[in-house]
Amino acid sequence: MIRQSFVETKPTLYLISTPIGNLKDITLRALETLKTVQVIFAEDTRNTLKLLSHYEISKPVKSYHEHNKVSAGQEILKHLENGDSVGLVTDAGTPAISDPGFEVVQLVKDHFPVVPIPGASAVLAALVASGLVPQPFTFFGFLDRTVSKRQLALNKLSGLPHTLVFYERGDRVKETLGDMKLVLGNRLVVLAKELTKQFETFYEGDIETLLNSDIHEKGEFVILVSGKAESATSSGDILTDVKEYVLLGYTEKEAIKKVASELGVHKNEVYQQVVKAGGIKK
Known part of the structure; x- marks a missing residue:
């Protein structure tokens, strides 16, 4: 038709x-x-x-x-x-x-x-400003209020290498983050709230860091979670990717941030690999 x-x-x-x-x-x-x-x-x-x-x-x-x-x-x-x-x-x-x-x-x-x-669109506004890989992404919407159903849904999404996008109420955001840490592991997360308003705010860090942070919970959030990093990613792959960006003219710091975002890992992990290698030489 x-x-x-x-x-x-x-x-x-x-x-x-x-x-x-x-x-x-x-x-x-x-x-x-x-x-x-x-x-x-x-x-x-x-x-x-x-x-x-x-x-x-x-x-x-x-x-x-x-x-x-x-x-x-x-x-x-x-x-x-x-x-x-x-x-x-x-x-x-x-x-x-x-x-x-x-x-x-x-x-x-x-x-x-x-x-x-x-x-x-709250989804797209949050996604493009998050700094996480924008495509592909998987939009889920609101997770179930029941812990068991919420964790089951997260488990089904856990293997995707895509950026995951959720909606959540402020009074449940930390409970949801706790379930995400349990099921997905300590991934990089961005919380977006008050989008397009005067107090538009982005909270960024790994899940554990955000769980221990002072987050103003009033209102609704967009939660963006980095996708699962490919298991084939090795320290050699990370260093090669960083070096390629440095050769293109990026600073080492900029290259580390881009590689971390692309691989869906925390930038500290990439930074540690660069430090162990003695830095990146052009």
């Missing part, structure tokens, strides 16, 4: 990305779409009404969330059948990632166009 979004003029379901913090992080296309749809369905109508008020947009706003997604999905379909285009938004970011939306897309997509309106 082929779906083409703009071949014919039909009522459309728009998945509209909204700011994750800073209200300026909304696209011109998103604003235009919010103005042109007949009705907006939102995870939290109060938050969405604040956004619409900020941009002086007046539209009917109805509720679509985890607890009413079946009935609200049917209501969305009915609006489309009656000729109304519908905008779907979440509290922050893109609908259907860690919030409801997947189900209504499945319900609608074979009958009406479903058009994504891209925008701010």
Whole structure:
């Protein structure tokens, strides 16, 4: 089956990305779409009404969330059948990632166009600023609250060489880090919070260091964990990689940091290998 979004003029379901913090992080296309749809369905109508008020947009706003997604999905379909285009938004970011939306897309997509309106993403904002290898990466979302299920999920991810990305509530972040250390080992981790806001903060270090650090736990975090280092990586491989970067003009410190990031190991491990070798000579 082929779906083409703009071949014919039909009522459309728009998945509209909204700011994750800073209200300026909304696209011109998103604003235009919010103005042109007949009705907006939102995870939290109060938050969405604040956004619409900020941009002086007046539209009917109805509720679509985890607890009413079946009935609200049917209501969305009915609006489309009656000729109304519908905008779907979440509290922050893109609908259907860690919030409801997947189900209504499945319900609608074979009958009406479903058009994504891209925008701010906490996953990508955290990933590109983390300093960890950005690709490939594996996004998991929220881990289960139950310790056993959380550890089981981490165990299934433990062998991946990809950067792992999770969402977590602040009051559970250290408990989750503890499980990560137990299951994944003492890997390099970056915690990102308050993204795009005034107090945007990145906590960086190995898991043990962060467990012993003073972390302001209010709010939600993006947790980024380095992937499993390939077992074939030897001290000789590390030194060869560092030397190659030095020959390209990087300082020894810069080369160590890049190699550590690429191999998914702590930079101190690379540094120790360089020290044992007596440094890198051009």
